[in-house]
Amino acid sequence: AIGQFSEAIAVMLFYRVGEIFEDLAIENSKKSITNLLDIRPEYANLELNGKLQQVKPELLNKGDIIIVNPGEKIAVDGVVESGEAYLNTAALTGETKPLLVTKDSQVLSGMIVENSALRIRVSKEYKDSTVVKILELVQNASEKKTKTENFITKFSQIYTPVIVISAIMLASIPPLFLGQEFQVWLYRALIFLVISCPCALVISIPLSYFGGIGASSRAGILVKGSNYLEALSQAKSVIFDKTGTLTRGEFFVTQIIPANGVSKKEIVKLAAIAESSSPHPIARSIVKNYPGNIARVSNVEELVGLGVRAEYQGDTISVGNMKLMNKLHIDGVSTIEDTTGTVVYVALNNEYFGAIEVSDMIKTDAKVAIQGLKNVGIDNVTMLTGDKKIVGESVAEKLAIPNVRTELLPQDKVTEVEKIKSEIGDKGKVIFVGDGLNDTPVLASADVGVAMGALGSDAAVEVADVVLMKDNPTAVTKAIKIARKTKVIVWENIIFALVVKAIFLLIGALGIATMWEAVFADVGVTFIAILNALRLLKIKEENEKINKYPHSKTEKYKVEVNEA
Known part of the structure; x- marks a missing residue:
């Protein structure tokens, strides 16, 4: 035209x-x-009846044991059962510095073992693992x-x-x-x-x-x-x-102030027993600081913003802040003045036993x-x-x-x-x-x-x-x-x-x-x-x-x- x-x-x-x-x-x-995000593992070495079997990560269940050799990707999230190695975490975190893991360390899928084999117990199924979370987040973005x-x-x-x-x-x-x-x-x-x-x-x-x-x-x-x-x-x-x-959320005990007639060891023991099931960083630091075996407790009650109460051998242990002590009307509590740490007060059957100061980095x-x-x-x-x-x-x-x-x-x-x-x-x-x-x-x-x-x-x-x-x-x-x-x-x-x-x-x-x-x-x-x-x-x-x-x-x- x-x-x-x-x-x-x-x-x-x-x-x-x-x-x-x-x-x-x-x-x-x-x-x-x-x-x-090319971190999706293609296989896992499953330990089964004393032998290794190469399987797809999707087939792994909680509690399974996998072996990860140097150069291989960790298939699913888990906890190190045995072994010690450096991990390349760059694909997950962008961090180039290798991460050292030992027994009981938590490891995430997608990390690469660099120098030594690890024996890992699976803590999450593949669909709930870190790799899948990352890929879903980016794909849905x-x-x-x-x-x-x-x-x-x-x-x-x-x-x-x-x-x-x-x-x-x-x-x-x-x-x-x-x-x-x-x-x-x-x-x-x-x-x-x-x-x-x-x-x-x-x-x-x-x-x-x-x-x-x-x-x-x-x-x-x-x-x-x-x-x-x-x-x-x-x-x-x-x-x-x-x-x-x-x-850092990594607390450590800096001071123990017992009430009259109470030993420092007894205060930490009571606090560690009551806090043994709590995931809070302060609780973990107290438990870690107690050298003895921790007995099992019952009727553990988490009091949000206050502390925790637990039953132990017929007694009630109360561990928490001053607000908890006031709420329970516990007398004789000695306050620690001018401290930059966190003070945890301990009471047994509503009788004040002492205080523990913990600090964070x-x-x-x-x-x-x-x-x-x-x-x-x-x-x-x-x-x-x-x-x-x-x-x-x-x-x-x-x-x-x-x-x-x-x-x-x-x-x-x-x-x-x-x-x-x-x-x-x-x-x-x-x-x-x-x-x-x-x-x-x-x-x-x-x-x-x-x-x-x-x-x-x-x-x-x-x-x-x-x-x-x-x-x-x-x-x-x-x-x-x-x-x-x-x-x-x-x-x-x-x-x-x-x-x-x-x-x-x-x-x-x-x-x-x-x-x-x-x-x-x-x-x-x-x-x-x-x-x-x-x-x-x-x-x-x-x-x-x-x-x-x-x-x-x-x-x-x-x-x-x-x-x-």
Whole structure:
């Protein structure tokens, strides 16, 4: 009809070339993540009747014994029964330093044994293992869209028919009502159609977020959806739980204060017996500090935010904080003043027996993490803790954290997060970072809940929006940097595509642009936008220099309990 055969061939050729490049770019982005998470084990060496049998990981059951030789991947989560080896955890955590494991160490699927065989007892079936969790998180991440992605999708649904109608009007109105040549305006309408194709936006924006999620995964940060990546980019306030997040969560006994007539050994024995079934780090430290055998207890009652009570040989042992002692109306309790540790009080049959002071160690990279947040413009940092005021303020002072809330019960932490969210309002998002052990309600209440080092916690992985595979608070800053970089690239693509298309639409309607320019305005712009989006897949993890800032350390004391 218009006789432009060479341009028609060129359009088809360039479109095909453009499609090939687009497919390669998208495939490259997917392959990057696939390679990153290529940790799925293909087999396991099952020990059966004294012989080894190679089986699929899906066939393993809890309690099975598997042998993992050097160079092999651990098929499922488990506990080391025997052996000692270094593990390569880079595929899970991004950490290049080998991890030493010995008897009773917990190991995760996807880790690679480097130097010596391990005998491992299976603790989780394959479908519940860490490898499957990671793959599911990344694969499902694309389902949760950002507001920008949803807007572009809705926009294209309206934009496309409007453009088609506009092209029809452009081709028909001038010839019908102004006496213009139909062939000329049909050509201009076709140019208009080619230029106006929204491919650059529809393809590059989801690809940008996909790349951001991939870059995060490479850094050991699992983001459950692009909506959470966008929320991270808008972070204005970061809230940390103290224990297990900023501190190591590895408590040790620093002081034992017995009541009159009671030995130190007796106090620790009672506390260890009552706390023997508790998973809390303080409880574990007390149990570990008792050298004797721990007798079985009955009727153990966990009192949230207070402590624990247990029955032992007809007696009732109460172990907990001062609030528990007050609730039970126990007299003669000696308070320990000016201590930066946590004090655990012990009573037998509501008679005060003494107190045990335990202390936690601040993580060596915690101060780097707080400074890192300030470097990216987040000064509103808060620490929440159930510890008493003097303990919380001491840790906050060492880490230069401006805001601290102490003596909080789990429900109080939720209230504090809601309060901070109302203070921030529409200015940005509130991020909560916890270790996932007792933080699930708070993780759910924040704009973005971040569980740190929580791959072993099913509840945390389920509730958290972001999972940090490293037990390292500096990863929070890294996640925010990647999210902001992603947002910048998304808006670069939006502005670039709209500006170029607007210019070419105008000159196309005026008859200045030819089909060659139209092809560039569509295929060329799309290809450039895709290449820009792929920059996210090249983000390298920055090597944090731990020694850049002075570390806060807590001295460790060894308290013997075999004294009279």
